[in-house]
Amino acid sequence: MNPIALEQIIKQALLEDIGAGDLTGEAIFSEGHQSTGRLIAKQPLILAGTEVFRKVFQQLDNRIELVWNCREGDSAAPGTVLASLRGPTRALLAGERVALNFLQHLTGIATATKDYVRLCSGTGTVIVDTRKTTPGLRMLEKYAVTVGGGKNHRYALDAMVMIKDNHSKAAGGILPAVQAVRRRISPFIKIEVEVECLEQVKEALTAAADVIMLDNMDLDTVKQAVALIDGSALIEVSGNITEERVAALAGAGVDVISSGALTHSVRAADISLKFE
Incomplete structure (x- = not known):
C-alpha cells in the first residue's frame, strides 16, 4: 500500500467521524485518563488491516500501545483475542469506530476471498x-x-x-x-x-x-x-x-x-x- 495515500485516507475518515471533537468522551474523561481494551474476533476470520488499524490510533495519539496476538493473514476462531490496547481513554474512544470500520471491512474481504480460493x-x-x-x-x-x-x-x-x-x-x-x-x-x-x-x-x-x-x-x-x-x-x-x-x-x-x-x-x- 502507498503509505502517503493511506495517511490521507485515514485522516479523511477521522475528520468525517470526529468533526470538531468527541463531545461524549471529552466531557466524561480527563486528558490523563487511561484505559485498556481487547480486540476480540466474534466469528471465524482471516485477519486483514492490522496496519491500518494501528495508524488510525497513531494519528490520534502516539502514546497508545497496541500489541497484536495475531499477524496479518492469520486465521482466527471466535473468541480469539486479536490484540490488546492501552492508552489515553479519549483517544481510544475517538478512534474506535474508524479503526474498527477499516479492520472489519478489510477482514471481511480477506475472509470471503479465502473461502473462494x-x-x-x-x-x-x-x-x-x-x-x-x-x-x-x-x-x-x-x-x-x-x-x-x-x-x-x-x-x-x-x-x-x-x-x-x-x-x-x-x-x-x-x-x-x-x-x-x-x-x-x-x-x-x-x-x-x-x-x-x-x-x-x-x-x-x-x-x-x-x-x-x-x-x-x-x-x-x-x-x-x-x-x-x-x-x-x-x-x-x-x-x-x-x-x-x-x-x-x-x-x-x-x-x-x-x-x-x-x-x-x-x-x-x-x-x-x-x-x-
Missing part, C-alpha cells in the same frame, strides 16, 4: 477482484483481496485494455474494437474482451484477443466456450459468481474467476473492541 484448490484457477470497489478505498480493498490469497485485476482504466460490451456495441462489434485498439497501443499490452455468448467467443478468437472474459454464462455454456477457445487465450469468468458456482467453474477449466462481490457487497467481519 479454497474452493479452487488444486485446479489452478485464480480468484481476482474487479473495479467494483468503494470510491476512495480501492487501494485498501484490493490489498485485502491479496491477504485472502486472491490476485488483483486491473487497478484502474490505465492499467490494461479491457473491451466490454458497451465498447463493442459502440464500435460496431468486437473485431473493429480490437483492431482500433491495436492501431493505438503498444504490442506489449494485452487485450481482454468481454463476451456474452458463443458467437462472440468466436469473434474474439478471430480478433486474436489475449484474454476472453465469459460474462454471466451458465456452466454448460462456459464448458463449450472453454472447448472453443482451447488454449488460444486466457479464459476469465465473471458475473453471478457465488460460492455455490466457484468450484464448478474452476473445474470447467477456466484460468481466472473475477468477482465484484468480494469488494462491493462483502459482509464486514464481526470484531469488537472491549474495554477492561
Whole structure:
C-alpha cells in the first residue's frame, strides 16, 4: 500500500467521524485518563488491516500501545483475542469506530476471498477482484483481496485494455474494437474482451484477443466456450459468481474467476473492541 495515500485516507475518515471533537468522551474523561481494551474476533476470520488499524490510533495519539496476538493473514476462531490496547481513554474512544470500520471491512474481504480460493484448490484457477470497489478505498480493498490469497485485476482504466460490451456495441462489434485498439497501443499490452455468448467467443478468437472474459454464462455454456477457445487465450469468468458456482467453474477449466462481490457487497467481519 502507498503509505502517503493511506495517511490521507485515514485522516479523511477521522475528520468525517470526529468533526470538531468527541463531545461524549471529552466531557466524561480527563486528558490523563487511561484505559485498556481487547480486540476480540466474534466469528471465524482471516485477519486483514492490522496496519491500518494501528495508524488510525497513531494519528490520534502516539502514546497508545497496541500489541497484536495475531499477524496479518492469520486465521482466527471466535473468541480469539486479536490484540490488546492501552492508552489515553479519549483517544481510544475517538478512534474506535474508524479503526474498527477499516479492520472489519478489510477482514471481511480477506475472509470471503479465502473461502473462494479454497474452493479452487488444486485446479489452478485464480480468484481476482474487479473495479467494483468503494470510491476512495480501492487501494485498501484490493490489498485485502491479496491477504485472502486472491490476485488483483486491473487497478484502474490505465492499467490494461479491457473491451466490454458497451465498447463493442459502440464500435460496431468486437473485431473493429480490437483492431482500433491495436492501431493505438503498444504490442506489449494485452487485450481482454468481454463476451456474452458463443458467437462472440468466436469473434474474439478471430480478433486474436489475449484474454476472453465469459460474462454471466451458465456452466454448460462456459464448458463449450472453454472447448472453443482451447488454449488460444486466457479464459476469465465473471458475473453471478457465488460460492455455490466457484468450484464448478474452476473445474470447467477456466484460468481466472473475477468477482465484484468480494469488494462491493462483502459482509464486514464481526470484531469488537472491549474495554477492561
